Amino acid sequence: MSFFPYAVAAWVVLIGLYGIVTSRNLIHLVMCLSVVQSASYLVLLSIGYKDDAQAPIFADVPLSTPAVDPVVQALTLTDVVVGVTVTALLLALAVQAHKRYETLDPEDLRPRRRR
Amino acid sequence: MSPRTRLRVFVVAGAGLLGLLLWGFAGLPDFGHYAGPYGDILNRVAVHERSSTDIVTAVNFDYRAFDTLIEEFILFAAVIGVASLLRALRGEHSARPDDDVPGRHVPETSLAVRLAGLVLVGPTVLIGLYVVAHGHQTPGGGFQGGVILASGLLLTYLSADYLTMRRVGPTWLVETAEGLGAAGFVLIAVGGLVGGGAFFQNVLGKGTPGTLPSAGLIPLSNLSVGLAVSGGFAYMLAEFLQQTLVRRGQARGRRRKGP
Numbered sequence: 324m325s326f327f328p329y330a331v332a333a334w335v336v337l338i339g340l341y342g343i344v345t346s347r348n349l350i351h352l353v354m355c356l357s358v359v360q361s362a363s364y365l366v367l368l369s370i371g372y373k374d375d376a377q378a379p380i381f382a383d384v385p386l387s388t389p390a391v392d393p394v395v396q397a398l399t400l401t402d403v404v405v406g407v408t409v410t411a412l413l414l415a416l417a418v419q420a421h422k423r424y425e426t427l428d429p430e431d432l433r434p435r436r437r438r
Numbered sequence: 439m440s441p442r443t444r445l446r447v448f449v450v451a452g453a454g455l456l457g458l459l460l461w462g463f464a465g466l467p468d469f470g471h472y473a474g475p476y477g478d479i480l481n482r483v484a485v486h487e488r489s490s491t492d493i494v495t496a497v498n499f500d501y502r503a504f505d506t507l508i509e510e511f512i513l514f515a516a517v518i519g520v521a522s523l524l525r526a527l528r529g530e531h532s533a534r535p536d537d538d539v540p541g542r543h544v545p546e547t548s549l550a551v552r553l554a555g556l557v558l559v560g561p562t563v564l565i566g567l568y569v570v571a572h573g574h575q576t577p578g579g580g581f582q583g584g585v586i587l588a589s590g591l592l593l594t595y596l597s598a599d600y601l602t603m604r605r606v607g608p609t610w611l612v613e614t615a616e617g618l619g620a621a622g623f624v625l626i627a628v629g630g631l632v633g634g635g636a637f638f639q640n641v642l643g644k645g646t647p648g649t650l651p652s653a654g655l656i657p658l659s660n661l662s663v664g665l666a667v668s669g670g671f672a673y674m675l676a677e678f679l680q681q682t683l684v685r686r687g688q689a690r691g692r693r694r695k696g697p
Binding site for chain 1 (some may be wrong): 441444445449452455456459460466467468469470471472474476477478480481482484485491492493494496497498502505506509512513515517519520523524527543577579581584605606647648665674677678681
């Protein structure tokens, strides 16, 4: 079972990409991209995980308690923030695309000839 | 490319990607058998060195605070990006958020939702402040608490409407919070440079680990990041909700003349 979390991460990447490839709605597409990105959280946290260890918080436990890697958890926080910013920017672009083409279906987004 | 062809291309490419991913992951340490030394070293020394009992916060706001500063400015840039993407375009004007389609029945927000939202505003803001203030002791910090604070503002939208939300959190307030927070974080870093000779040097006393005034500059950094994140998120939410008010009289008429 020691490989299982990584297999899940690979599956999450692929299922998200499948969603992006087959998407018929820009909002759905942005959410699929978030799914792809969440695989990176899984990989990061899995690398830092240690059997029988607690969270790296020593507020109420002795300092000798084994704890998982705090560095990858900090990186995951950065990852989440970057994910949110990308999602926000893409959703703003989806709003503007809907204004211009009156559709959210990526299939209908064709270059519109300038008047 | 037709959807069918695209799916075929994806199946081939996806199979290749899956193989590469699994091959790459196979080289990682087994799950549960952490290999790197850094996490163990930090867990051993961080509480003594930084007086922060939450090691993740100590990493974020001290050991690699410079990265977090850049991260904070990624968020700042994204807020500016959303604001400029959603700016008022030619031929757009704002109107009250009334339904333009005559005869469509729009259900009112139920009393249960309104009441629950209203009741939750206070506790949500309190939890947000708690999470920001105790980031160096227990799980939390400026990013997490800032998002909770912004959702407190969003609850006023849920329990009333957009215009009420703008009255509770007007643009000048969220802009000031965002700007002050981002500037404050930089000033804290520069303060370390002036007082201690290095960017983000912890110049304040360390205090006793586990108490609220401890860990030197970390709680102050959390506070300013919390301010910036809550302001930034509130601003982005307001920008998206503002779009429900946008009317395009002119643009629609122009399109009909097109091919």
